[in-house]
Amino acid sequence: MAAAPPPKADELQPFPPKEQLPGVAFCITSPPPWPEAILLGFQHFIVMLGTTVIIPSALVPQMGGGNEEKARVVQTILFVAGINTLFQTFFGTRLPVVMGGSYIFVGPTISIILAGRYSNEADPREKFVRTMRGTQGALLIASTIQIILGFSGLWRNVVKLLSPLAAVPLVSLVGFGLYELGFPGVAKCVEIGLPEVFLLVVFSQYLSQVLDFGKSVFSRFSVLFTVSIVWLYAYILTIGGAYKNSPPKTQVHCRVDRSGLISGAPWISVPYPFQWGAPTFDAGEAFAMMMTSFIALVESTGAFIGASRYASATMIPPSIISRGIGWQGIGLLLDSFFGTANGTSVSVENIGLLGLTRIGSRRVVQISAGFMIFFSVLGKFGALFASIPLPIFAGMYCLFFAYVGGVGLSLLQFCNLNSFRTKFIMGFAFFMGLSVPQYFNEYTAVASYGPVHTGARWFNDMINVPFSSKPFVAGLVAYILDNTLQIKESAVRKDRGNHWWEKFRSFKKDARSQEFYSLPFNLNKFFPSV
Numbered sequence: 001m002a003a004a005p006p007p008k009a010d011e012l013q014p015f016p017p018k019e020q021l022p023g024v025a026f027c028i029t030s031p032p033p034w035p036e037a038i039l040l041g042f043q044h045f046i047v048m049l050g051t052t053v054i055i056p057s058a059l060v061p062q063m064g065g066g067n068e069e070k071a072r073v074v075q076t077i078l079f080v081a082g083i084n085t086l087f088q089t090f091f092g093t094r095l096p097v098v099m100g101g102s103y104i105f106v107g108p109t110i111s112i113i114l115a116g117r118y119s120n121e122a123d124p125r126e127k128f129v130r131t132m133r134g135t136q137g138a139l140l141i142a143s144t145i146q147i148i149l150g151f152s153g154l155w156r157n158v159v160k161l162l163s164p165l166a167a168v169p170l171v172s173l174v175g176f177g178l179y180e181l182g183f184p185g186v187a188k189c190v191e192i193g194l195p196e197v198f199l200l201v202v203f204s205q206y207l208s209q210v211l212d213f214g215k216s217v218f219s220r221f222s223v224l225f226t227v228s229i230v231w232l233y234a235y236i237l238t239i240g241g242a243y244k245n246s247p248p249k250t251q252v253h254c255r256v257d258r259s260g261l262i263s264g265a266p267w268i269s270v271p272y273p274f275q276w277g278a279p280t281f282d283a284g285e286a287f288a289m290m291m292t293s294f295i296a297l298v299e300s301t302g303a304f305i306g307a308s309r310y311a312s313a314t315m316i317p318p319s320i321i322s323r324g325i326g327w328q329g330i331g332l333l334l335d336s337f338f339g340t341a342n343g344t345s346v347s348v349e350n351i352g353l354l355g356l357t358r359i360g361s362r363r364v365v366q367i368s369a370g371f372m373i374f375f376s377v378l379g380k381f382g383a384l385f386a387s388i389p390l391p392i393f394a395g396m397y398c399l400f401f402a403y404v405g406g407v408g409l410s411l412l413q414f415c416n417l418n419s420f421r422t423k424f425i426m427g428f429a430f431f432m433g434l435s436v437p438q439y440f441n442e443y444t445a446v447a448s449y450g451p452v453h454t455g456a457r458w459f460n461d462m463i464n465v466p467f468s469s470k471p472f473v474a475g476l477v478a479y480i481l482d483n484t485l486q487i488k489e490s491a492v493r494k495d496r497g498n499h500w501w502e503k504f505r506s507f508k509k510d511a512r513s514q515e516f517y518s519l520p521f522n523l524n525k526f527f528p529s530v
Contacts, residue, residue, distance in 0.1 A: 017413040017500060020312050020512075024358050025216070027312035028096060028516050031363035036220075040359055041367025043223045045375070046385065047400070048100045048347050048368070050393030052077050053259070053386045055101045055342050062113050063341070064127035067264030074261060074386055075376045076271040077101050077340045082372030084331035084344050089366050093316060093324030094517050095307045096365040098350040099331055103178075104296050105343035107465050108288045109135055111457050115285070129276050136279035136336045138289035139343060143332035145293045150326025159301065159318035160505055164414035164497030165422060166482040169429035170302040170475030171411065174348055175404025177433070177470030182401060185394025189254040192234045196395030199226040204356050204399070220357045227392060231256070234389050259387040265379035273337040284458030289343075291462045293332060296345040297325050299471050303346035306407045310351060311360030313516040315504040319529045320517045352400025355407060414497030422495055425481045433474025440468045 026032050032040065056073040065073070077100070084099035112134045121127035149155040162170075186193030203222035208215040218225065237243065238255045252258045301321055308316040331344035350368075354360050375382030415422050443451045450464030466472055486492050493499060503509045507517070507529035518524050 015413070019314055019500070021309050021410075022312075024310070024312035024360050025220075026359045026361040026364075028094075028360050028362050031361045032359060037361065037364050037367055039221060039224065040357065040361075040364045042371055043221065043357075044098060044350055044353060044365055044368035045371035046227060046388075047223060047349050047353050047396065048081065048098050048372070049386050049388065050349065050390065050397070051101045051103070051347065052081065053261070054390060054393070055103070055106060057259070057390075058106065059109055059113070059341050060128070062110065063131040064121070064124035066124070067260035069125075069128055069264075071261045071264035071266075071379065071383055072269070072271075072275075073339075073341055075265065075269060075379055075382060076275070076338050077342065078372045078376035078382060079271045080331070080334050080338050080340055081344070082369040082376065083334060084328075085369035085372065086366060087327050087330060088324060089362050089369070090520060091323075091523075092327035093304050093307075093320050094362065094519070095304060095313070095316070095324070096311050096354060096360050096362045097303065097307045098347040098365060098368060099328065099344050100347040100350075101340070101342045102296055102299075102345035103181075104299065104345065104465070104469060105139075105289075105292055107468070108138065108285070108292045108461050109341055111288060111461050112138060112282075112285050115282070115457070130280070132276045132339050132341055133278065133280045134282065134285065135341050136274075136276070136339050137281040138285040139332055139336035140279055141281070141286035142289035142293035142343070143329045143336060145290050146297050146325050146329025146332060148329075149297065150322050150324070150329055153319065153322055155297070155301075155325050156318040156322035159321050161483050162301075162318075162479065163482055164411045164501060165425060166429075166475070166478040166496070167302070167305055168408055168411045168415070168426060169433055169478045170298070170408070170471050171306045172405045172408030172430070173433050173471040173474045174299055174302040174306060175352065175401045175406070175408060177437075177474075178348060178397065178401045182394060182398045186391050186398065188394070189250065189389060189391040191237070192230055192254060192389055193391030193395045195233065196226055196230045196392045197398050199229060200396060200399055220359065222356065223353065223396065227388065227396075230392050230395075231388055234392070253391055254389060256387060256389060259383075261383040261386050262380060265383035267380050268377060269379050270377050271338050274339070276339040279336060282458075284456060288458040288461035288465070292465050293329075293343065295466050295469050295472050296343055297328070298475055299469065300325065300328055300346045302408070302471050302475060303348055303351060303404075305411075306404050307346070307351045307354065307360075309407045309410065310354035310403075311362075311516075313360070314510060314512045315501050317504050317507045317513050317517065317529065319507050320513075323529070348404055349397055349400040351407075352397075352403035355403035356399060411497070414500040416495040416497075419491075419495040421486055421492065425478055425485065428481065429474045429478035432477045433470045436473045437468045437470045440464060444468075 060070040081100045088099050204219050207218040235256050243251050452460050452463040
């Protein structure tokens, strides 16, 4: 085979890898001016409302609750999310991440709802309370997994073996793996979901090319602009009688007055611990929830890595990820105390918003936590924003989850893409990460139970839930292959990108780690990172 001609002197060179993402307007430690920061914080609050409403809307009716209970659960999730976000940004990873509800906990919660001991309860309200207390008990036990693995440093030892190559499928599928919440959600009411996708792309990407004034305003506040426009459009369609004769399902998705949250919410109400009563415990449910807690821990690890890129910080050291996981466990403990019927993990859509706005400031997310707590107490006002039709949120997810998937793929800049080993590990992990959960989810959709179907529902969940998580399967496959395949060959260390992250394996090796991740109020003296 003839050799390639030598490159010309002026020939373009490949783009050099960057340890910190360039082009970010405000990085993790540089806050925008206060007026702008407050508006950006409000935008983060609006974005996290989607998951906050979708999960209780699916669970509370099955638990026996009505609109009043649904509104209270939404309020409680908002309140606890605000506290957990403040904990994570002050004492956890210190990354600009919103800690909100998590879809991974929905499966085990439904198993608790369907448990035999609640089925004989005639009073729906009593059934709701008893089921809620059951979820509280399971979450309380499950929180110990994250608290122990995080604060003991055990998870740090696991993450130390994570190379850029193994992180690519994990971080990418944290975003891409949520594709079911994107266009399928838009299609539930195309006439309002599609305009949101279209307008968000135009405002965030194209207007800055066309206009000479306010270029950054339209891209940074594109969510506020587009949600206002499409929400008003949906309101006009609703009062204009466009859905008067539509099927009930269409009305729920399209109308602005069908969520039942505004009528069910009190004017002022402060959620408090054990508001539904003391937690009840069941060993099987606790085991299933503990396994789910571990899956959430893995997914959040990928989300933290993605957030560190969009915050224009250096790679997050393993000890800081471990600390963040410990605080996520504290968040899970608070979920069990307050009764949210759901667990806590990193809000993936809000990481996408960091990418869309190019603002990775920690202060902005801390302000958004203030909005969460404020609107959770002022029930009616919080419910007003929470009644935004869900297809509008689905339209936003199309962009946000794509941004998170994209930041995962960007880690390939540290790897050797001409290596067959790299191609195999990356391709196989991506394929299995999509294919295995597809089988589990398809099977469940047809049979109403997972492929593992024994008499013990909790055991079924312990197997079915992990293999239904795309980031977990992809991350596990990549992690095992990357740490066992040809590791004794000297070239492999560079192929997998380890030499780029070596200096970030320890907190003290790079001065920038101190700048981005050290604890406030001189707490590092008492809680040193390693």
